[in-house]
Amino acid sequence: MIPLTHFLALGAILFLIGAAGVLMRRNAIMILLSIELMLNSVNVTFVGFARQWADLTGQVFAIFIIAVAACEAAVGLAILISLNRDRQMVNVDEINLLKW
Amino acid sequence: MELLFFYIFAAGIVGASLLMVTRANVIHAALSLVLAFLFMAGLFVLAGAEFLAGVQILVYAGGIMVLYLFSIMLMNVGVSIRLRQWHRQSVLALAAALLLAAEIWMVLGRGGYPEARRWPWKLGETPGNVEALGQVLYTKFLFPFEVASMLLLAAMIGAIVLAKRRITR
Amino acid sequence: MGIVAEALIALVKIAVVLGVVSLVVAYLTYLERKIIAHIQMRLGPMRVGWHGLLQPIADGLKLFLKEDIIPDKADKIVFVIAPVMVLVPAFVVYSVLPFSQNFYITQINVGLFFILAVSSLGVFGIVMAGWASNSKYSLLGALRSAAQMLSYEIFLGFSLIGPLMLAGSLNLQRIVEAQGDVWFVFYQPLAFVVFFIASLAETNRVPFDLPEAETELVAGFHTEYSGMKFAFFFLAEYANIMVTTAVAVALFFGGWQGIDWIPLPGFVWYLLKMGVLIFVFIWLRATLPRYRYDQLMRLGWKFMFPLVMANIFLTGLVKYLFL
Numbered sequence A: 001m002i003p004l005t006h007f008l009a010l011g012a013i014l015f016l017i018g019a020a021g022v023l024m025r026r027n028a029i030m031i032l033l034s035i036e037l038m039l040n041s042v043n044v045t046f047v048g049f050a051r052q053w054a055d056l057t058g059q060v061f062a063i064f065i066i067a068v069a070a071c072e073a074a075v076g077l078a079i080l081i082s083l084n085r086d087r088q089m090v091n092v093d094e095i096n097l098l099k100w
Numbered sequence B: 001m002e003l004l005f006f007y008i009f010a011a012g013i014v015g016a017s018l019l020m021v022t023r024a025n026v027i028h029a030a031l032s033l034v035l036a037f038l039f040m041a042g043l044f045v046l047a048g049a050e051f052l053a054g055v056q057i058l059v060y061a062g063g064i065m066v067l068y069l070f071s072i073m074l075m076n077v078g079v080s081i082r083l084r085q086w087h088r089q090s091v092l093a094l095a096a097a098l099l100l101a102a103e104i105w106m107v108l109g110r111g112g113y114p115e116a117r118r119w120p121w122k123l124g125e126t127p128g129n130v131e132a133l134g135q136v137l138y139t140k141f142l143f144p145f146e147v148a149s150m151l152l153l154a155a156m157i158g159a160i161v162l163a164k165r166r167i168t169r
Numbered sequence C: 001m002g003i004v005a006e007a008l009i010a011l012v013k014i015a016v017v018l019g020v021v022s023l024v025v026a027y028l029t030y031l032e033r034k035i036i037a038h039i040q041m042r043l044g045p046m047r048v049g050w051h052g053l054l055q056p057i058a059d060g061l062k063l064f065l066k067e068d069i070i071p072d073k074a075d076k077i078v079f080v081i082a083p084v085m086v087l088v089p090a091f092v093v094y095s096v097l098p099f100s101q102n103f104y105i106t107q108i109n110v111g112l113f114f115i116l117a118v119s120s121l122g123v124f125g126i127v128m129a130g131w132a133s134n135s136k137y138s139l140l141g142a143l144r145s146a147a148q149m150l151s152y153e154i155f156l157g158f159s160l161i162g163p164l165m166l167a168g169s170l171n172l173q174r175i176v177e178a179q180g181d182v183w184f185v186f187y188q189p190l191a192f193v194v195f196f197i198a199s200l201a202e203t204n205r206v207p208f209d210l211p212e213a214e215t216e217l218v219a220g221f222h223t224e225y226s227g228m229k230f231a232f233f234f235l236a237e238y239a240n241i242m243v244t245t246a247v248a249v250a251l252f253f254g255g256w257q258g259i260d261w262i263p264l265p266g267f268v269w270y271l272l273k274m275g276v277l278i279f280v281f282i283w284l285r286a287t288l289p290r291y292r293y294d295q296l297m298r299l300g301w302k303f304m305f306p307l308v309m310a311n312i313f314l315t316g317l318v319k320y321l322f323l
Helices: A006-023 A028-053 A057-084 B002-022 B027-047 B050-074 B076-084 B090-108 B127-141 B144-162 C002-039 C057-066 C076-096 C111-117 C123-132 C135-161 C161-167 C172-178 C187-202 C228-252 C268-289 C291-323
Strands: none
Touching: A006 A028, A006 B002, A006 B090, A028 A057, A028 B002, A028 B027, A028 B050, A057 B050, A057 B127, A057 B144, B002 B027, B027 B050, B027 B076, B027 B144, B027 C076, B027 C123, B050 B127, B050 C111, B050 C123, B050 C135, B127 C187, C002 C057, C002 C076, C002 C228, C002 C268, C057 C228, C076 C111, C076 C123, C076 C228, C111 C135, C111 C172, C111 C228, C123 C135, C123 C228, C135 C161, C135 C291, C161 C172, C161 C187, C161 C291, C172 C228, C187 C228, C187 C291, C228 C268
């Protein structure tokens, strides 16, 4: 039997890696990929809890998270593609037209 | 035995995600993330969530990541490799992320959870995970299910409208 | 001791299945050339061995000894991994197919879902092959092929829901056993037709083989590949054909069950039925013209999608009202 803390520790480590990726990378697609990693770390935590208490609610939530991640990926990439039409590369510190 | 497989899968996931965050080439990063998802599907099977493992591979690895790969191909990878990859405030960012992880661990790792229970079915038996999940999803969680389908419709329309080339003149 | 013994038995079964599959895939290339030749009133390979039976070995040797060219600006890691990414999902699906009542590598209660999920990973290999070649023609061919595969994967999945509703389980062994009286192809002809057409598109076979047609200027996503890597793509196509026919036999044609008064072992019936379906695949290649890309997409989304939805609706209605 795998103790719950293992799943929680794995989730926390993945969340850390994802958050570091979001905060440290300049390329917008890398940021989106790191967000996907963070969503997956939450999935791992939910599945760990579901296994601990033999309650399917955790797995149902994980399915909904995957659905929401699909929506967010689609819309985020659409925004990036339409941004990429005018300028050639998408580094987030160069998207500053509204800056005062 | 289960613990051994957990460590293998966990090492695979963490290794692949570290690989992903540090790659300069975005395609390599996306492929490393696919590898991480495959290991994660294995982890889900270990935790008794077989249907979720299938959904992870089918939707996440086989759908969302293909979408990412298509979009990356539309952007100029050759140019973006030669630019500076890391933010100017990377050190501060890493410190903030470590602080966040420490907070998460402090809250979740405190313990005091109710004791563990086992699944009432065994892996591979029918009726098993899928039937039980179907029961719960369509009775207790019917409303969120319908709302999720509305959300997917809205996201689909939104993505098409956003990415459409504006035909001027 | 139990775990080690079980693991060893599983490894032996895997070795047997993989060995048989690889051999049959190699000879499938020969079989295709022979059958198409005879349909076209000519003889096919006749020189190498008696009636050309050693032709696959000659082909294999040739491809093995050819120079392995990697384009200069190609992405080397991805270029090398892409053929593997196309071949491996085809082989992994064999692990859940029940070849006989007692011979299967494993039996999981999400078997059908596993098959769908793993075969959706085949798109990666094609997209990566087209991208890593660093050539415009490869990329265009790969994107077309990937778009075709992604669309028809949806219809494949939906067409499998019909038999799933009738059998009541995702476990492939249960689905085969549920066909004890009548095969599902008689209860779900619409689902079978859609499944067959979708698997033609999934495996890039005629009439959906625009990405790799001979009359096209270049060979699509495997333009820049030579030698052993090209052999992998070649073998991957035939391996995919075998896998989709194996799944069709398990789901629609009763798997390892045969006619009771002919005493043949279960897996022989399975292979016979697979053989008939593979013959139909090859027959179609010799007979049909090719769909243009927009005709292909139109056929899929405007014709097959409503059809498969109607099938699911009708099956559900009949099952609710009468069963």
